[in-house]
Amino acid sequence: MGNLEPNSPLKERISLALNNEFLRNAVKFTTERLRKGKQTATDELGNWEEWRSYGQAIRMHTIAHLDYYLSQFVNNVRAAGGFVHFASTAREAVEIAMKIMEAKQAKSVVKSKSMVSEEVHINQALEEKGIEVVETDLGEYIIQLAGETPSHIIIPAIHKNKKQIAELLSQVAGEPLPADTAILAGFVRSKLREKFLSADIGITGCNFAIAESGSIVLFSNEGNARMVSTLPKTQITMMGMERIIPTWEDLEVMATLLPRAATGQKLTVYMSAITGPKRSEDGDGPEELHIIIIDNGRSNQLGDPEFQEVLNCIRCGACLNACPVYRHVGGHAYGWVYSGPIGAVLTPVLQAEKEKWGEVANASSLCGACYEACPVKIPLHDMLVYLRRRNVEQGTTKKREQWGMKVFQKVASSHKRYRLAIKAGRIGQKFVARKGEIKAKIGPLKKWTAHRTAPALAPRSFREMWQDLQQQQTQIELDPTIQKRMEEMLKKRGDQHESEQK
Known part of the structure; x- marks a missing residue:
């Protein structure tokens, strides 16, 4: 499936995804595997709900005192020899990164997986300046070759199979490569090794930033984050301002929650902690470390009783795996960097164009599965209701929807009118219902019945x-x-x- 056009209407994006059978099967298969892995890993750990409550408490406390912990973190980074930059917007973050590139006369950049770098579109800015940028996470590398954005927070290329990947890598190799996982991975490994060794600058994200020591922590299953943060002489780390946790003790909780919730692993394969640039006694590491702390709409949620908790997110992707909507349409249908339930909240609250992105909050069944899956108990389903209410209050909902809700309110507010409506519905469905199901693609039902059957009204209420x-x-x-x-x-x-x- 090609990258959907973000500017196209939400319903159009969803329709394209629903009509892509391969996409639906691929996403369903992988998310189901991740969900089962999470269940097994959390059962083995035991007391999962207690761990969730502990994680929630850490995140709630940190965000409530974010100014204090950010200040502590910045002071400790600088004390360790690192540079700290603050960016209010995505544009400012890119400008800061580009100034560093110019100062170092950089020609090539290697990147480890980073959602916030996707958020600010750093790759596009680098390419426009003629700087080669290479994603080193296998999934990110694949979608970079395809010219697409991530379809999942943890597994960016969740929507592609081995044949499609082999075709993309064959173009790079200049010869046909078989759809064999070992051969494809080996080719990418050898290709990226050259890039690691020749890169001028490495760009990483930040899973967690430790306030008490000024350290940044990177989680990886491929080791590429370690390569990006040690081989190039200059390292730039882009981090959302909410990535802070107070202490190393708190990291133990997060390192227990995140991999289990994300992929069903007990521990991430590689966990790299970086405190300042390379010292004389160190065997490796960057000679210069720059950390860009990015706001880009996050501070607007501070103090907001309805949305502040969205900053608690640790980007595990568990809510995507649990969401029945995401499992049917994948990530590109959401239109921006973040998808699934967390994307349906983050996109409208972080983006400046509220009218353009507000509709994505409708891409949810409000079943609450995202809350049950979230390792830090973020009530995303409540936030989606708040967003829908905001859309109504601001008058951004469509006229047909406004009219339909007024009719429903009129009918549902009177038991007499409700009974009459039910009776009328039973009479009307005689022409379209068969064996308790409605499959006819007519009138207001056709959006539903285009991809599923609608249950007929019961003979008796x-x-x-x-x-x-x-x-x-x-x-x-x-x-x-x-x-x-x-x-x-x-x-x-x-x-x-x-x-x-x-």
């Missing part, structure tokens, strides 16, 4: 059945014949019991 039960109960209580029979039966059983006791 719960209210009607309840009334019958009440009538039956009343008849039993009032019918003297039944009462007399019950009294006789109870007396007979009593006499029998008394006889058995004797």
Whole structure:
């Protein structure tokens, strides 16, 4: 599946995804595997809910005192010899990075996986300046070759199979490569080794920043983050301002939660901690370390009782794997860098164009599966309701939707009108319902029935059945014949019991 056009309407993006059978099967297969892995890993750990509560408490405390911990972190980074830059917007973050590139006369850059660098579009800016930039995470490398954005926070190329990957890598190799995982991985390994050794600058993201020591921590399963942060002489780390945690003790909790929630691993294969640039006694490391702390709309959520908790996110992707909407449409249908339930909240709250992105909050069933999956208990389903309410209050919802909700309000607010509507619906569905299902693609139903069947109205409603039960109960209580029979039966059983006791 090619990269969907972000500027196209949400429904159009979703329609393209739903009509891509391969995409749906690939995303469903992988997310199911990740969910099962998470379940196994959390069961083995035990007391998972207690760990979630501990993680939530750490994140809640940190975000509530973010100014203090950011200040502590910055002071410790500088004390260790690193440089710290603050960027209010994505544009400022790119400008800061480009100034560093110019000062170092950089011609080539290697990158480890970083969602915030995707957020600010650093790759595009580097390419426009004629600087070669190479993604070194295998999944990111694949989608870079395809000219696409990540489809998943953890597994960027979740929507591609081995054949498609082999075709992309064959173009780089200049010869056909077989769709064999070992051969493809070996080719990428040899190709990237050259890039690691020749790169002028390495760019990384930041999973966690430790305030008490000024350290940055990178999680990786391929070791590429370690290569990016040690071989180039200059390292630039881009981090969202909320990536802070207070202490190394807190990292133990996060290092327990994140890999289990993300991929079902007990531990990430590689966890690199970097405190300042290379010292004289160090065997490796960058000679110069720059950390760009990025706001880009995050500070607007501070103090907001409805959305501050979204800053607690540790980018594990567990909510994507649990979401029934994401499992059907994949990540590109959401239109921006972040997808799934976390993307449906982050995109509208971080993007300046609220009207353009507000509709993505509708890409949810509000089932709450994202909350149950989240290792730090972010109530994303509540936030999605808040966003929908905001859209209504701002008048950005479509006229048809506004009219439809007014009709529903009118019908649902009166039991008489509700009963009449149900009766009318039963009559109308006789022409389209078959064996309890509606498959006809007509009227307002066609958006639903285009990809699934709609359940027909039940022959009798719960209210009607309840009334019958009440009538039956009343008849039993009032019918003297039944009462007399019950009294006789109870007396007979009593006499029998008394006889058995004797």
